[in-house]
Amino acid sequence: xxxxxxxxxxxxxxxxxxxxxxxxxxxxxxxxxxxxxxxxxxxxxxxxxxxxxxxxxxxxxxxxxxxxxxxxxxxxxxxxxxxxxxxxxxxxxxxxxxxxxxxxxxxxxxxxxxxxxxxxxxxxxxxxxxxxxxxxxxxxxxxxxxxxxxxxxxxxxxxxxxxxxxxxxxxxxxxxxxxxxxxxxxxxxxxxxxxxxxxxxxxxxxxxxxxxxxxxxxxxxxxxxxxxxxxxxxxxxxxxxxxxxxxxxxxxxxxxxxxxxxxxxxxxxxxxxxxxxxxxxxxxxxxxxxxxxxxxxxxxxxxxxxxxxxxxxxxxxxxxxxxxxxxxxxxxxxxxxxxxxxxxxxxxxxxxxxxxxxxxxxxxxxxxxxxxxxxxxxxxxxxxxxxxxxxxxxxxxxxxxxxxxxxxxxxxxxxxxxxxxxxxxxxxxxxxxxxxxxxxxxxxxxxxxxxxxxxxxxxxxxxxxxx
Amino acid sequence: xxxxxxxxxxxxxxxxxxxxxxxxxxxxxxxxxxxxxxxxxxxxxxxxxxxxxxxxxxxxxxxxxxxxxxxxxxxxxxxxxxxxxxxxxxxxxxxxxxxxxxxxxxxxxxxxxxxxxxxxxxxxxxxxxxxxxxxxxxxxxxxxxxxxxxxxxxxxxxxxxxxxxxxxxxxxxxxxxxxxxxxxxxxxxxxxxxxxxxxxxxxxxxxxxxxxxxxxxxxxxxxxxxxxxxxx
Numbered sequence: 001x002x003x004x005x006x007x008x009x010x011x012x013x014x015x016x017x018x019x020x021x022x023x024x025x026x027x028x029x030x031x032x033x034x035x036x037x038x039x040x041x042x043x044x045x046x047x048x049x050x051x052x053x054x055x056x057x058x059x060x061x062x063x064x065x066x067x068x069x070x071x072x073x074x075x076x077x078x079x080x081x082x083x084x085x086x087x088x089x090x091x092x093x094x095x096x097x098x099x100x101x102x103x104x105x106x107x108x109x110x111x112x113x114x115x116x117x118x119x120x121x122x123x124x125x126x127x128x129x130x131x132x133x134x135x136x137x138x139x140x141x142x143x144x145x146x147x148x149x150x151x152x153x154x155x156x157x158x159x160x161x162x163x164x165x166x167x168x169x170x171x172x173x174x175x176x177x178x179x180x181x182x183x184x185x186x187x188x189x190x191x192x193x194x195x196x197x198x199x200x201x202x203x204x205x206x207x208x209x210x211x212x213x214x215x216x217x218x219x220x221x222x223x224x225x226x227x228x229x230x231x232x233x234x235x236x237x238x239x240x241x242x243x244x245x246x247x248x249x250x251x252x253x254x255x256x257x258x259x260x261x262x263x264x265x266x267x268x269x270x271x272x273x274x275x276x277x278x279x280x281x282x283x284x285x286x287x288x289x290x291x292x293x294x295x296x297x298x299x300x301x302x303x304x305x306x307x308x309x310x311x312x313x314x315x316x317x318x319x320x321x322x323x324x325x326x327x328x329x330x331x332x333x334x335x336x337x338x339x340x341x342x343x344x345x346x347x348x349x350x351x352x353x354x355x356x357x358x359x360x361x362x363x364x365x366x367x368x369x370x371x372x373x374x375x376x377x378x379x380x381x382x383x384x385x386x387x388x389x390x391x392x393x394x395x396x397x398x399x400x401x402x403x404x405x406x407x408x409x410x411x412x413x414x415x416x417x418x419x420x421x422x423x424x425x426x427x428x429x430x431x432x433x434x435x436x437x438x439x440x441x442x443x444x445x446x447x448x449x450x451x452x453x454x455x456x457x458x459x460x461x462x463x464x465x466x467x
Numbered sequence: 468x469x470x471x472x473x474x475x476x477x478x479x480x481x482x483x484x485x486x487x488x489x490x491x492x493x494x495x496x497x498x499x500x501x502x503x504x505x506x507x508x509x510x511x512x513x514x515x516x517x518x519x520x521x522x523x524x525x526x527x528x529x530x531x532x533x534x535x536x537x538x539x540x541x542x543x544x545x546x547x548x549x550x551x552x553x554x555x556x557x558x559x560x561x562x563x564x565x566x567x568x569x570x571x572x573x574x575x576x577x578x579x580x581x582x583x584x585x586x587x588x589x590x591x592x593x594x595x596x597x598x599x600x601x602x603x604x605x606x607x608x609x610x611x612x613x614x615x616x617x618x619x620x621x622x623x624x625x626x627x628x629x630x631x632x633x634x635x636x637x638x639x640x641x642x643x644x645x646x647x648x649x650x651x652x653x654x655x656x657x658x659x660x661x662x663x664x665x666x667x668x669x670x671x672x673x674x675x676x677x678x679x680x681x682x683x684x685x686x687x688x689x690x691x692x693x694x695x696x697x698x699x
Binding site: 464 | 535540584587588590591594597598600601602603604605606607610611613614615617618619621688691692695
């Protein structure tokens with residue numbers, strides 16, 4: 001079920017895995033032991049298709065990595081020490097989102113079964129951020145088996161749990177593993193996994209240095225199997241029907257998830273709106289706006305406001321994905337990477353447009369300027385599209401850096417200034433009532449920028465999220 | 468540590484000799500321009516620096532694309548070398564342009580579109596260096612840098628195009644001059660010869676420095692390798 005030959009993984013000059021060989025037959029539960037820094041997580045990330053091998057062959061569920069990554073992801077469930085769940089969605093909404101990403105049919109019925117299995121039916125409508133760590137991990141297991149995968153990867157799932165929560169998690173792990181699935185679990189604690197696994201491999205200095213079978217395992221598992229009601233199906237849950245999650249369906253799921261989480265928390269929109277209004281107020285003091293200055297300065301003030309507020313939104317939108325490891329959750333779904341990019345871009349565009357819809361009438365009232373001009377609306381739409389197209393790409397990069405708090409505006413502004421200049425010029429043209437022929441060059445410029453930045457971002461997004 | 472290759476040593480000498488010759492041509496061979504006098508001499512350095520600055524930024528974008536295809540760290544070293552050197556050349560071009568602008572336009576700096584886009588271009592590559600500083604993992608650093616170089620490279624044609632897209636006072640020395648441009652002048656054949664010689668000289672200096680910087684990058688990589696071997 002899993003076959004790894006001569007796997008090498010290098011990070012720059014540092015070699016983490018050095019010709020590792022590893023094999024797991026179907027239905028076996030293997031514990032991968034090793035001290036911190038031995039390469040367990042790196043190895044599991046390669047098996048999970050989150051990281052590319054430098055050299056060697058990796059085959060999971062009958063498919064080769066990285067060539068058949070999408071097929072591997074369809075047959076794979078991953079639980080790490082981070083739950084990969086959205087805190088501002090309920091347990092049910094989280095499962096619904098991932099179900100849509102995996103193309104699970106009869107999703108409501110499947111969600112009910114999963115919630116029952118992990119013992120969270122009564123908490124299905126509670127936000128995940130209100131859950132204890134143990135409950136989050138149980139729901140994370142539910143998320144991992146939602147699409148009924150053949151292979152499960154557990155990366156130190158006990159991290160941060162107390163004894164009771166660990167025991168409860170072990171019972172759940174035993175149950176999901178006992179349904180004929182192939183399981184690999186990493187741990188640095190032998191005592192923790194000795195009741196679960198049938199084989200123990202030790203990873204040291206980038207290779208499997210020792211391997212042993214657990215004699216007691218077979219007896220215990222046999223006893224457990226005898227106690228369980230016998231069924232003809234090796235997985236007692238109903239057969240999960242899946243279709244491949246379409247491109248548009250995945251985009252729709254991401255937009256739905258972002259809007260649902262934001263409409264509940266309102267953290268991002270509130271911050272963007274308050275910041276936008278503050279910028280407008282500060283410009284009022286800075287420029288002492290008399291009617292003449294106001295007419296000239298309005299397009300610049302508006303676009304400075306949108307750009308600053310937009311940066312806040314982009315930063316927060318991607319930070320949410322990094323929180324609780326959700327970006328990995330997205331990347332584990334068997335959908336094209338560009339669907340993730342377009343989904344995030346559309347969400348960010350929606351947030352930016354909402355802020356603009358609020359800012360425009362407020363500005364009109366505060367400065368007694370009529371901004372309800374169809375031409376201006378078109379310019380705002382085109383400018384915003386270009387801004388979020390490149391902004392989503394760069395925020396995906398910025399959020400993965402050490403200096404994530406400050407880096408996004410520094411990366412973004414020099415690149416989007418051409419868009420802002422064209423947008424300001426075009427807005428100014430419409431507000432001053434210039435002929436359309438005089439404004440059209442800037443509109444054309446905006447369209448060209450939008451197309452170029454969207455195309456470039458689409459082409460390189462893979463490189464930003466892969467390892 | 469490997470000594471410098473012979474060709475590089477020869478190139479060092481050629482670069483110095485060419486630079487001295489270019490200085491000679493600028494101050495002794497090229498005629499004095501009628502209205503701007505000696506100030507016009509800086510034009511030869513301005514345009515030569517801008518040329519190699521652009522050359523480096525394009526080289527960086529190409530190296531970035533090759534890195535994304537091949538995932539080979541050597542292309543990351545080449546990309547960084549090109550950006551660092553171009554950043555300095557382009558900064559000199561902007562400073563030289565400002566010195567030229569003072570008598571021509573009456574100000575060291577105007578917010579004229581090409582100057583503004585040139586400043587933006589500098590900012591893109593300063594941001595590039597800040598991006599690199601914020602990432603510890605060498606693979607990720609190289610990937611993100613390559614992507615950002617590619618996105619930033621879109622700004623390079625904008626700098627060239629801006630002179631056509633917007634009305635400008637920046638002189639178009641080569642090609643059709645706009646009616647609104649100020650500070651332009653008719654080039655004599657000697658001026659033209661000097662300009663092309665300066666372009667050639669700075670191109671050679673660029674190749675020389677580029678080679679040195681790549682070599683430095685490779686040596687730094689070797690030091691890292693030795694440190695890792697010591698630790699392991």
